[in-house]
Amino acid sequence: MKTVEITSIIKKMQGGSTEPILIDAIDDTGLVSPYVLKLYKISYERLSYPTLKEIIVAYLANEFDLRTPDVVLTSLSDDLIKVNNKRFSQFNIKNQKEYNLSTPKVAFQYMTAQTVGYNDEFNFNISEYSNIYAFDFLVFNNDRGGHNNKPNLLIDDSGFILIDHELTLNFIDNSNIVDSVLDLEIDLTQLEYPNPIILDNIKTSISNGTTKYNYIKHLFFNKLRSFENKQELFNDFTYYLEEFSTTRFKLFLETLIPFGLTIESLSLLLDYITFIQKNAKSFENTLINSLSNG
Numbered sequence: 001m002k003t004v005e006i007t008s009i010i011k012k013m014q015g016g017s018t019e020p021i022l023i024d025a026i027d028d029t030g031l032v033s034p035y036v037l038k039l040y041k042i043s044y045e046r047l048s049y050p051t052l053k054e055i056i057v058a059y060l061a062n063e064f065d066l067r068t069p070d071v072v073l074t075s076l077s078d079d080l081i082k083v084n085n086k087r088f089s090q091f092n093i094k095n096q097k098e099y100n101l102s103t104p105k106v107a108f109q110y111m112t113a114q115t116v117g118y119n120d121e122f123n124f125n126i127s128e129y130s131n132i133y134a135f136d137f138l139v140f141n142n143d144r145g146g147h148n149n150k151p152n153l154l155i156d157d158s159g160f161i162l163i164d165h166e167l168t169l170n171f172i173d174n175s176n177i178v179d180s181v182l183d184l185e186i187d188l189t190q191l192e193y194p195n196p197i198i199l200d201n202i203k204t205s206i207s208n209g210t211t212k213y214n215y216i217k218h219l220f221f222n223k224l225r226s227f228e229n230k231q232e233l234f235n236d237f238t239y240y241l242e243e244f245s246t247t248r249f250k251l252f253l254e255t256l257i258p259f260g261l262t263i264e265s266l267s268l269l270l271d272y273i274t275f276i277q278k279n280a281k282s283f284e285n286t287l288i289n290s291l292s293n294g
Contacts, residue, residue: 001055001255002072004107007032009084021088022110025074034110035072039090040166041098047174050166051106052261056269057139057165059252064135064240068162070109073259076101104259113154113161118145118219120155126227127236128160129220134237134287135162137213138276143167145219153219171198171272172265199268203275206282209289225291234287241280246273 004025013020013036021037040050058071081101085091090099122128132153136144143152143164154161205211215221227233250270256262276283 001259002027002070003104004033004035004072004074006037006074006076006080009037009080009088010034012088019089021090023074023107025072025107027072035074035107036069036110037074037105037107039099039101039105042100043098045100048166048170049172049263051104052256052263053166053168054106054108055256055261056253057141057168059249060139061135061162061165063244063249064131064237066131066135066162067158067160068108068165069111072107072109073104074107075104104261108163111154111156111161113156116151116153116155116160116219118151122155124159126224126233129223130233131237132160132162133215133218133220133224134234136218137211137215137287137290138241138283139165139168140170140213141165141168142170142214142217145217145221151219169269171202172263172268199272202272206276206279206286209282209285211286211290213290215290221291227291230288230291233291234284237287238280238284241277241283244273244277246270246277249273 004027006023006025008024010022010024013022018038018040021039023035023037024032025035026032038050038054044050055071055073058068061068081091081096085093085096089095091101132144135141143150143166145151150164152162152164154163202212224230224233253262253266253270
């Protein structure tokens, strides 16, 4: 996991519920670059693990040849916090405990790119759209047009750039686990944590060509639904899925442990990814069915 040292805190970024901060930071080669620092409250981290999710989903996106800003970990020195405690609400003395500023924080490579709008049209191959749709389907991303009605997608001369993945993989959450159980009509008395019952229901759905993912609200759902030859839409994604190394993924997760970035429910995630990889064709059929039945 790449780490950087903050050299300066520049300004609060426009937009974003987490009030992201633009920083300059130096890596171990001596290169200084701009990054976007995200600070999550302790309560949110304990419920939904946003830092861990951002790092994991960035890794997965790279494995599927999808672009995301480079993700790094960094730390805030006491001096930086003190000097900036009046500039940023997170550094204010009364708020510092809410953010546990002594722990490693996630930051993202700052990229000069435009935000994609809902009605924007681009001259891209249809696979550019289907790969992103399939990836969001895989990680249960409810924030590419759905949860907050935001695309969370950038574009530059090289194509799409995926951002903001804290609202993914909700089946490993503390905050969503009871809601998920209720949605699946499971007896709460059966609930233990980590809870394999939810994962078993997800597996059963995929095996049956259905899903619990709310794909209808996805940014690209209508575009892909209107495409005639749906049977070949996800060929590229399925290829990457079949080639995906669950062993390498497990080793990657182990590299996060020294940073305190591990949770008990990662066993569910490993189980899920392994199941999807071994049942790639069933997952592809579920993707196709979503566009035929939605």
